[in-house]
Amino acid sequence: MVLGTLAGMGFKRKRPGGGGGGGPSPPPATVPPELAGRYQAFTSLLKANNRALEIMADLQARVRGEVELSTEYVQTSVDELAGQVGTIVAALAQMSPASAQGLSEVYEDLVGGIGLRLSSRRAIPEAELVLPFTAIGPDMEEVVGGKAAHLGEMASQLGLPVPPGFAITTYAFKRFLDHNGLWERIHEVMARSCLDEPQGVLEACRSVEDLIGQGQLPPELIGAMEAALAPLLRDHPSTTGVAVRSSAVMEDTSAGFAGQYQTALNVAPAGLAGHYRQVIASQFSPHVVSFRHQRGLGLEDVAMAVAVMLMIPAQASGVLYTCNPNDPEQKAMMISAVRGLGARAVGGQMPTSLYLVEKTPLAAVLREEIIGQETMTVCLAGGGVAEVPVPPDQQEEPILETAHLRALAGLGLRLEEHYGRPVDVEWALGPAGEMYLLQARGLRIIAKGIKPADYDRLVAGHPVLLRGGVTASPGVAAGPVVQVQTSSDLAKVTPGCVLVAQSSLPEYSLFLDQAAALVTEVGAVASHLASVARERRVPAVFAATGARQVLAEGQPVTVDADRGVIYQGRIQALVALQKTRFLALAETQAYHNLERVLSRIIPLNLTDPRLPEFSPAGCRSLHDITRYCHEMAMQGMFRYAEACLDQTGGDVCLTQGSARRLTADFPLELYLIDLGGGIREGAPASRVGEDDIVSLPMLGLLRGIHSVEWRGPGAVEAHTLAKSLADRGEGQHSGLAFRHNYVLLGREYMNLSTRLGFHYSTLDAYCSATDGDNYIRMAFMRGGADPARRARRARYIGTILERLGFWVEVKEDNVFARMEKYPAELLLAKLQVIGRLIVGTRQMDMVMFNDTVVDWYIEEFMKGEGSPSLSG
């Protein structure tokens, strides 16, 4: 018989994870439904298991920041994953109800929990319209938005210096929209606009801003705001006004929104309602709308709360990073500062003084850059702010004294300890030298792994155009220069360009979706634009003095943001090198969502099937469930042949005519049961020849069986066996009733249960185009012989299988061997060896009368194998 080469068996390698190629062919009608159903459940389990693992790997890659991520993506992936795991659970329940006992409850619990975490942002919770900071705890982000939640937490829980104030809740936002019928009208505007194009975004935003500007506040909201404002004014009679700040639900967790919302400083009490509407309207600024559209977020996802706090007439303001974003390993904090109010400094519109201090309460200064400041923003008595000259004697003076730096460092350490990670804090220095916290949020940092190797060689021959900029967002990118100034420059932006701007206005973030890199002449690392650039992983160099003169429009350049250098021309090799090492911790809501749900998806707690906790109750993640089901399914298939017998041990398959005798030129009686695709269509119904077999694993095995000479007798007849066992005083084994050797076949599957000589062996194999599904499992058991010989046989088989690369367990005189997740070609080659082993092991007991003989036979067998390696 010619079996042809393995490649000729119709195998096409697919890339791993290509998914199964459809279900198995339907089994012949004569196959008992129990057998056929189990096989179909098994193949669908394998397929779903494979897909589930792919999704999990993808999510892991995304949480490591290797690939882009959106909330929509997370939702879709998690939904699909839950669906696949559901399929797996159902398939196991069908295959083996006992193994699946209690599993669907565990699954429902996990999926329910994941769904809750994912959807927790989807509805605006009913709450008070207004809440004072002192009544706000850390878990109230959905009610008061991120900013106010942190302010409330710092004020009420940590006792940190936060200006007194209150939050106008997301529920108030909902009531405002409800009151004016705005949900429908906004959705209508959005639906008819083309939000993929900047012009469409601009027009939609204008319409919605108008709608909101014309909206009326519900009377009960006006009442609640006045009631909250009254005690504030009563307790601080000298105040000039309040600060009205956005506190959108996702604002703090997504740099895409950072700094995009409006903040009104020193608002006179009478103007609160109007400014509230303005802050709400900033939810519909072009950048926010565009970002929200890209991320697939709904209005409810970004419900807008507003923080109202007593205005601090600050001497100085700024930002504190509790770790240096350009060098996270350094034990340092970074403080930027300006005189007066800080709105423009935070917005990146003016240069700031910079202090790099040790991350200790003493805050020793590591580096300081004092920038002269001629004007500053101050509060006006009747409300509003103004730009006034800095007194000449102060213009060149340091803004912060040692005591201030220490106060900030102390606050930073306290917050970092509380939140367990680096934070980004906005601060203000009050008129009496007291420090206030205006905002705090997590600081996410891009891990840098600068590889200096080959750098000089890569950049050789490319003139340096500009040097000395500050790293705002690390990385390297290349592209043609596009200079931008205003939103009218939108049209000039092309994908992959290098944006060159005068300052780091947050509005430029709108361009960052397309830009390859960003260069500004002015701008602080502690700015929203830098933050967005880091999130989007757009390399950015700030404070690149003279950039607009040096970098000509349209000129191709390479921006090495790591080193603050801009080269002439494209250095593709450098760009490619940098891309591979990028690790970004995205600061997106999607990332946040993913992090929250991943703990119920990824961790694998079930590792060892032999442990008692390897059970449905031990499953604590979706990964655990897939692992458990996959293992139990394979174990179930292993005992598959038992299903050929009825409860009294009768040969059901034979009597029902679903088993076909194999006519072969070797003396082993085999009865084949086709589960679908294992036997050629049109093959005879009662007896089939080897040429009728198309099951790949079976073909592999047959090649092995044919590769060695059959010696000795054919199949031992039942009575001979029973007699010989009795003759040898081994009657304890006579309980092993004789039965036929069944082979269950699918196109990619085989289960062979045989008695060869005095051995009982089970061989279960699946060899498909999906490496991850493939396996061989086998057991040699319970042969009759004295204990010493049984142990020798176990050693013989175990040693050979181990040398072939199998994972082998020898328990007493039984051998269990497994090989999993290899390409089909390799497993088919292994099956061929197993075929040879099965033949060669017959009656091996008799010759194994001492251990040395066993060693010799092992070596003899392996000689036939060439080099004993995995390459098979």
Add this chain to the structure above:
Amino acid sequence: MSKVKTEKKVRDLTVPLADYPHMPYWATLKEAVVQLTLAQQGRGPEERRRKVLVFDEACKLQGVLTQRDILRGIEPQFARDLMEGATPLWDDLFSASAQQQAKKAIKDFMSPVGTVVQADDGLLKASHVMVMECVDLVPVMEDNRVLGVVRLDDIFHEISKTILST
């Protein structure tokens, strides 16, 4: 003077089957050579294993393969050379045809079992059988199963001890 010892049984001097080379009848001459060689490891010349017991799949004794039988198995090639007037050479042992010969099954070369003794037979009966049959080893049976073998050497040694102690 000690009392004369009672006669020992064959059982007392039996080398158990697990300790003596034995193989299925379809094993090859080469395997038999391997068995004899390996069985000799760790034994002195007085314990030399010179035969292989041959069984069928149901563990029924089929024959005994002696050193003589093995040489005879290799011989046909040499015999042909002699008849053609050539002296067989040592190197012929490594020729392809000799290697082929070594792959033949032992059942074609083994000697018949001949007489057996029972485990409960006395030593003198066993010695008598061996003298009459001109063999130095016989299989020991019990309940129709092969228990092992008894060797003339061991029986002679036992008888000698008895004679010298009287």
